[in-house]
Amino acid sequence: MADFQANYFNKKPLFRKNVLPNVAEDVLSLEDMDNLLNLEVVRFPYIKVNLNGTGVPEPGYTKDIKVQGQTVSGVVDPEKLHSLYRAGGTITWASVNQIVPKVRDFTREINRAMRVRTDAVAFLTPAEKKGYPVHHDGVDLFIIQLSGSKKWRLWNIADERRGESASYSEAQLGAPVIEESLKPGDVLYLPYGTPHATEAEGEPSLHLSVMMRPRMWNDLLQESVTRILDQSKFDEYPPLSEESSEAAFQKMTELVEELSSQLRSMDIGEEWERYRESGKKLPGSSTSSVFADSHRIAQLSHATAVVRTNTPYETTQLEDGRVQVLIAGLKFAVSKELGGRLDGIAAGETTSLEKLMPGSDEERGTKMARSLVRAGIFEEAKGA
Ligand SMILES: [Fe+2]
Incomplete structure (x- = not known):
């Protein structure tokens, strides 16, 4: 973990072979995906389908059902979805950690180790499908191959990170730094901004993409400031409808003083522990029992x-x-x-x-x- 934190996290991509040998059984298998679908309770937008490069509109694979006399709309229809898959559609299942306890246990381990928000998306691609051209995503990713295989090519992050997401031309990137056919149990780490391209191989592929959203100093310090500002002394309404007044300026000066003095006298060690604690309670990893x-x-x-x-x-x-x-x-x-x-x-x-x-x-x-x-x-x- 220390090696990962120091050398890879937020810096460069990493490939590890067969580090999770029983991953399909332990985390998510094709049978699990079928079983979940057969429950007939999953709704759009948890599941999305992409056929021939375009998103299939939701009514193409959902239906309305009645529960206790009430209509529940947009429930994924297993038959329609399976036939889209047979026709070559790629299925993505968002936030699968919210639905499958085994997946949540798995993403929680990452959440606990890194104190980051984690969210898992399952990608099911039929055999021999064309993959995605080179692009990057605006989040840090762990890619875990669950079943079948998929070819990945990764390039190092550009010196200057480009916004949330972007596409690239291969000529401009040169040779990839990682080029691997991922097999079940293999793991890839992609810091945000890592250009990557994928290609399906001869068999259907199921992989889990665990997105991590690290909190920036900005997010953490806001937690501290918000905690101070939650005190009732900051509750009064300033008379903004009026022109400025000596009294209002005086009050504001006092409150700014108060805020900065509380920030200055903050126990840094205690606050750091608080960030680590709040990092365990981020959405998508609840363990309440x-x-x-x-x-x-x-x-x-x-x-x-x-x-x-x-x-x-x-x-x-x-x-x-x-x-x-x-x-x-x-x-x-x-x-x-x-x-x-x-x-x-x-x-x-x-x-x-x-x-x-x-x-x-x-x-x-x-x-x-x-x-x-x-x-x-x-x-x-x-x-x-
Ligand atoms: Fe991507």
């Missing part, structure tokens, strides 16, 4: 070993002496003693409610253990 968790939480007791997460929460002193805990919209009250003990636990530390509420009965401890795990302040210790 609320249904399964709710069953597991119901089995916890006061004695279960629990680990403090690094999820922050806020506390407020209540009039009756207890402490109110506020976390991600959830609110509940705990005793003053428990509130104090919670504050003393570092992220990663293991404990149990039996230890945190000494002397209290099992029922209360168990109820509190479930509340704190449900709220995300603790999680069950691994192997507990």
Whole structure:
């Protein structure tokens, strides 16, 4: 990973042979594609068809169906789609990671390693189809061959990167730096702006194109600024309908000062961790398991070993002496003693409610253990 980050990421294309030996089985196979289609729930624009170089209009392969008396339009019709494929059409299946759990698990690994947004598109090309002429795309790509083979030619990125997408003439590019027939399990990396051309070979080809959208400094710093600006002191409406006034200028000067002073005193290490954390939660990689968790939480007791997460929460002193805990919209009250003990636990530390509420009965401890795990302040210790 370090070698990839230092030498290839965002710099030059890379080819790796047979690094994912069981990729079709583990990620996406032709059978999976057939099964998904046969569910008859996939809608346009997830699936698109290209025949003889032009996009087939959606009604050519969709139909309307009735679900519980309601019409659902634009549902892909397996029969129509299969006959377009037999006629030589290329099928592209966008955001397949949103639909197939195995693909999402796979793209999530890239998301977690690189902290980038990932999105997978499956390309199914019939045998002997003409490929695409030389062009580049405006995103970083991992190409994973799943089935069949496809010939790829790649050139290094031009010294000056040209916009979002562009086409090239081969004469101007010279010899490609990578020229390979991709076989199942082979992987290509193309930083954005890498000129490439493809050609189908003697058998149908299925590949997955995982697009990565790295966040720029611009995106990250905006996160920091937005977080500061979310404070209520920046909420007032300035009187823009009026001519400028001394008072308005004064207010603006104060707020600009406030913003820049908060930016200057920002804990850089903490902010960096926040970027890394938010990078794990980008769309298309969700791992929530609320249904399964709710069953597991119901089995916890006061004695279960629990680990403090690094999820922050806020506390407020209540009039009756207890402490109110506020976390991600959830609110509940705990005793003053428990509130104090919670504050003393570092992220990663293991404990149990039996230890945190000494002397209290099992029922209360168990109820509190479930509340704190449900709220995300603790999680069950691994192997507990
Ligand atoms: Fe492309």
